[in-house]
Amino acid sequence: MAKLMDYDRALELFEPVLGFEVHIELSTKTKMFSDAPNYFGGEPNTNITPVDLGLPGSLPVVNGQAVRYAISLGLALGCSIAPTSRFARKNYFYPDLAKNYQISQSDEPIAFAGSVEVELPNGRMFTVPIERAHMEEDAGKLTHVGGATGRIQGAEYSLVDYNRAGVPLVEIVTDIIYGAEADAPELAKAYVSTIRDIVVGLGISEARMERGNLRCDANISLRRRTPEGEPPAPLGTRTETKNVNSLRSVERAIRYEIQRQAAILDDGGTITQETRHWHEDTGQTSAGRPKSDADDYRYFPEPDLLPVVPSAELIEELRAALPEAPAIRRRRLKAEWNFTDLEFQDLTNSGLVNEVIETVAAGAAPAAARKWWTGEIARTANAQGVDATTLVTPLQVAQLVALVDAGTLTDRLARQVLEGVIAGEGTPQQVVDARGLAVVSDDGALIAAIDEALQSQPDVLAKIRDGKVQAAGAVIGAVMKAMKGQADAARVRELVLERATALPE
Amino acid sequence: MSEITQEQVTHLASLARIALTPEEIVSLTSELGSIMDHVATVTEVATPDVPATSHPIPLQNVFRDDVVGQTLTAEEALAGAPDHDGSRFRVTAILGEEQ
Amino acid sequence: MTTDLTRLTADALAIKLSSGEVSSVEATQAHLDRIAAVDGSVHAFLHVASDSALAEAADIDRRRAAGEELHPLAGVPIAIKDVIVTKGMPTTSGSKILEGWVPPYDATVMTKLRAAGLVSIGKTNMDEFAMGSSTEHSAYGPTHNPWDLERIPGGSGGGSAAAVAAFEAPFALGSDTGGSIRQPAHVTGTVGLKPTYGGVSRYGAIALASSLDQIGPVSRTVLDSALLHDVIGGHDPRDSTSLTDVWPSFAEAVRNADVAGLRIGVITELQGDGFQPGVMERFREALALLEGAGAIITEVALPSVEHAIAAYYLIMPAEASSNLAKFDSVRFGLRVNPKGGGTVEDVMSATREQGFGAEAKRRIILGTYALSAGYYDAYYGSAQKVRTLVQRDFAAAFANADVLVSPTAPTTAFKLGEKTGDPLSMYLNDIATIPANLAGIPGISVPVGLAAEDGLPVGIQFLAPAREDARLYGVAAALEALLEQKWGHTLLSQAPDLSPSEMNATDEGAV
Structure with a gap:
């Protein structure tokens, strides 16, 4: 186990410098470059066409809807939309990459130079600079067989399912982020959470981290602090942490890397530029592939595809259809709902703002909606180790609140009804009827x-x-x-x- | 400028995933050298003011509607595979990691 | 009687088929018999689809008998270059790495051929992945020129050209990345046209260089190429680079051929030095005939042509190095397990080492170099700029001429083995055909006679602006008529009779 430095001590000695690459799987009906269904559960190697399998002779054709989604996302990130953007081939061999090149965008991305306003749990507002957002395709899925862990090391052989190959992705790349300081872990979580809110608000992705719809690679390096009046130290060597599959893990992984790197540097060691894998179970990262100048992807313009030149009309149409930015929306909702700072912060941290909005829209009072979601529902979700949104729908919660308001249920009975709804016994009214739980008013x-x-x-x-x-x-x-x-x-x-x-x- | 070494050819072969024999590396090094001597003349006329052409006939915004089409069956997909387990392609152990 | 059927043009055969004078089964069998008789010497075919061809022919005969309205070419046999993906027929692109691969889908051109009722009789030989000018780089052995079996049939589409020249098929599909349709036509006394880039769908053509490749017709007469082009051309939503233009009937362009007042620009840079005297002699003779028919002959300059080969031999290998990466032993094709096992990387490297021939490896390494970090701007980037210069030259030339003209290649067919040791001299042979691919414009090669010094066929190449393929059919058909009137016969009627021999290609199976 790696040696870790106390977090506060690490922050005294070093300034954390961050960068994020977030991949969003778009929820189009078909894949990025083929008309196969954009769905990768189910029987292996069934949602594929010759294009997804990279069969000789097959050719890609761009999904227009994916381009529109990418432009909308670019606009929501405050980016400029490139008058001309191009696809390029990123060449490298890997068995999950059917053509042994990934169609991506290199020096001409669809969106560039934006920023995202992020609110930290302590109320601090932080502007994350966005370098670019570009379109690309996902790879297939490998299963490693044999060996102890199901991991790549020690496996006897691997199996490849190309159902996910060609699923449309947008990759959002930040500029280097300075100034997060001790809030770095919280900033990481808040940034990814905000990106999730944005794409959910746009309706362009399911954005479920646990399903890999939204994936975050976190770059982190430490810069030694210098005494006041001296020039700043050069940037440190960075690591790229992958396999971070929940908001909580994003926060933990950043904190871990800060402590790990600080311990190495303080001992006079050097940081290796490498990919690191986050392990949810142990709460640690482990060394992966070293990054080096030998990585030569031989990018060149994809000759099978043409430039994307969005018209000003299309851009304006998509801009006009953008939902409110999350930060602005939060300020508005807090006022509308008359929540205290603490109440709203509590709700934001629970990640259930959208659920409360929808519950209120379905007729419930904001206070009651908040109480149910952050209370009983969040507790049950926590106990079951699942996402609260998978348990009940906002409509069901609103119906439950209505039954309480009407005097049909007491709070105690309502909790039993909720339990029935979560157990799949039907709508709140159906649970009341089936379990005979109504307040006796006869x-x-x-x-x-x-x-x-x-x-x-x-x-x-x-x-x-x-x-x-x-x-x-x-x-x-x-x-x-x-x-x-x-x-x-x-x-x-x-x-x-x-x-x-x-x-x- | 087109001095090509055996080390370069060895590196290129590894990028291109071809296990060239030592004899092939020797002969390719000299062949590549003479070919590059000839083709390097492009640099003489490619002045900064000349734009690049990547497509012979300029087109743009060629998009497909987001409508599902016909897919291959797993049997069709696997029919040409050197090795599979009935539903997935099988490859020997992977040394490196995905990028 | 059946031998006569193989001597007919596709057009003449189509007329006999629709009148009921000949059945498609008879026509197909006649060609299969001819293949059985001569392909042992010629080796134009990698796969002969006897059973499926006869079944397709029988189906056409049945539908015709039932009174169904059929395409005018329904029932006519056709040969398919092995670069084109065919459901139910093995497709190797001339490479060992794809030996025995039977694709689960059809190329768009195949779908169109099947819809028109053409009968696919087999797959023709080619340089591996269309990399070559002689078919000597085929993993399955070279094709022999029917005019002289010791000589190359051109390449990469030597199999299609030889099949047509040897009367094994009335016409065939080819593909042209730097001259692979036109140069084989030149050395075999046949007709071949590379359409405007985007004129024919590339979906299902195994890519060599995506921005240069184009499928086109190969035949014995200009009209037959036009008829075939009318079938395979047009927009395909599966190929992003496919043009949405509504194309005129190319067969109509042939029938209305007239060169009176046509301005023909002779390309200064593509004559003289390095061009065989017999080739130049036939070339000038053809120009004189055209002038006599009312064409206006001028001279045009394409100064950037001297850099075209250099640009081509950077762009083509660069794109090829990426296009051929998919041959990795995972999803299809050959797998070679290195001795003592190894990781998947080792298996891929061993497979590609053994599965690719010398020329494919040479071009993959060259292309990898041209794209690699630190060299991209100097090589690939500069080559793309030369492409712009070549396009500008053509634009300027076409301001003063309706079509441009040159010999199709500097020499007649060279001997098998003559240039295999010297890749660069092989590359330089493509000088006249490459510029059209860089610029995306159409080009046609038509026979103009035999060179005096060796008695081998010579072709002339016409080039037209992008989208003006019809213009090429017009001028080529006019010249063909003038020449045949002068000679009193077709050129191919002068080709040597091939003595019957053992058939080489495996019947209905992988080679």
């Missing part, structure tokens, strides 16, 4: 239960009649117990007092 049934309770406790009845109303508590408790909690306690109290006088002596 006074007849209540009165019968109250009368019985009063008559079985004549001393209590006498006290109530004497005006000692606090004695009613014992009867109310008995009634609620008899009703299995499916009664409105306030109404029970009302009726107890009423019946105490109404009952014959």
Whole structure:
């Protein structure tokens, strides 16, 4: 296990310098360069055409929808859209790369020079500079067989499924990011989270990190601090951490790399320029392929494809259709919903802003929507180790809130209904009906239960009649117990007092 | 400028994934040298003011509608493969990592 | 009787087929018999599809008998260059690395041929991956020129040209990256046209150099090439570089051939030094005939042509090095396991070492060099600029001439083995044909007679501006008519009779 330096100590000695490459899988119907379905689950090697398999003679044709998505994303990142952009071939051999070159964009990307405003958990606003966003195709999927771990080392052989080959990607590359300082891990998480919000808002990607729809490679280097008045030290050697499959991992991986690199540098060692793999289970990174000048991808303009020259009209049409930027939207929502800073921060950190928006849109009060999502639903998700959004839909939550508002459910009953909805028993109303969980509002049934309770406790009845109303508590408790909690306690109290006088002596 | 060494040819062969024999490296080094002597003359006329042409007939914005077409079956896809497991292509152990 | 059928042009055969005088099965069988008789000597075919061809022919006969309206060429046999991907027929592109590969899909041109009811009789030999001017770089042995079996049939499409010249097929498909249709036509006394880049779909043509490749017709007469071009041309959404133009009927252009008032520009740089006297003699004679028919002969300069070969031998290998990367032993084709096993990298390297021939390896290494870090701007980048200069030269020349003209190649067919040891001299042989590929313009080669010194065929090349393929059919057809009127016969009727011999190509199977 690598030696780690205390985080605060690392920050005293070094300035972290960051850079991110985020790959977004676009949710088009077909692939980037072929008309195969853009879907890579299912039976291996079935969602492919001769193009995806790189069969001799096959030729790529650009998916126009993917280009429109890429332009929209570029605009949402505040980028300029290139008047002319081109595809290029990136040449390298690898078994998951059907043609042994990837069609990508090199020196003429579709979008360049933008920025993204990111809000950190401590309320600090940070502007992340975007160098470029470019279009490319995904590779196939390798499965390593034999060996202990299912990893590449020690495997006897590997199997290749090209279903994912050709899935459209946009790669967003940041400029070098300075000034994150101790917030570097949180900035990394907030940046990726913001990118996710942007693409979800645009409706151009499922953006599920756990499914690889959104992948983040994090570059990090440390620069030794120099005393005031001295020139800054040169930039340190960077590592590129891959295989970071959740927002939490992004944060952890950055923190880990800062501590690891700081320990090496402080011991007088040097950082190797290399790819590092993040291991979710151990919370560590391990060394991968060294990066070197020997990497020679021999980029050249893809002769099978023509330049992309978007018209000003198309760009303006897509710009006009852009949703609000996440940071601006957050400010607006906080005001509209009348949340405190703490409440809104809590919600933002949970990553469930969109769910609350949709729940409010479906009729729920903002406070109730927030309470359910960040409370019971988030707790259940955490316990089950799944994403909260996979458990229930905003519409279901809104329906649940409506049942509470109407007095059909108490909060306690509503939690049971939610449990039923999560278990797949249907809509909240269906769960109420099936489990018989509604608040009993039939006074007849209540009165019968109250009368019985009063008559079985004549001393209590006498006290109530004497005006000692606090004695009613014992009867109310008995009634609620008899009703299995499916009664409105306030109404029970009302009726107890009423019946105490109404009952014959 | 087109002095080509055996080391260069060896490096090019590794980039191109061809296990050239030592004899081939020797003969290719000399052949490449004489070919490059001839073709390097392009640099004499390619002045900065001349734009590059990558496509003989200029076209732009050639796009496809986002509509699903016909796919190959797994059987068709695997039919020509040197080795497969019935649904996926099989290759021997991979030394390097993806890029 | 059946031997006569092989002597017919595609057009004449089509007329007999539609009148019912001859069945497609008879026509197909006649050509299969001819292949069986002569291909042992010529070796034009890598695969002869006897069974499927006869089945396709029988189907056409049945549909014709049922009164179905068929394409005028339905039932006519055709040979397919092995660079074209064919469902159900092995496709090797002349390489050992693809030995036995049967593609799961058809090239667009094949889909069009099948829709028109043409009968594919087999796949023709070629230099490996179309890299060569002689077919000597085929992994399956060279094709022999029917005019002299000791000589090359040209390349890379020597198999298609020889098949047509040897009456094994009335016409064939070829592909032309730097002259692979036109130069074989020149040395075999046949007609071959490279269309405007984008005029015929490249989908399913195994790429050599994507920005230069173009599929085109090979035949014995100008009309037959035009008829075939009418079938295979037109827009294909599967090829991004395919032009959306609506093309005129090229057969119509042949029938309306007239050179009166046509301005023909003789390319200054493509005559004289290095051109064989017999080639120049036939060339000048053809020009005189055209002038006599009312054409206006002028001289035009293409100063950048001297750099065209250099640019071509950077661009073509660069694109080829990338296009041929897919041959890696994973999804199709050959796999060679190195002794003692090894990683997938070792398997790929061993496969490519053994699967590619010397010329393919030479060009892959050359192309890898031209694209590699530190050399890209000087080599590939500069070559793309030369391409611009060549295009500008053509634009200027076409301002003063309707078509340009040159000999198709500097010499007649050289002897097999004569140039295999000297790649550069082989490359220089393409000087006249390469400029058209760099500029994307159409070019045609038509026979103009035999060189006095060796009695071998000589071709003339006409070039037209992009999209003006019809102009080429017009001038070529006019010249063909003038020459045949002068000679009193076709050139190919003078070719030697080939003695029957054992057939070489395997019947219905991988070679």
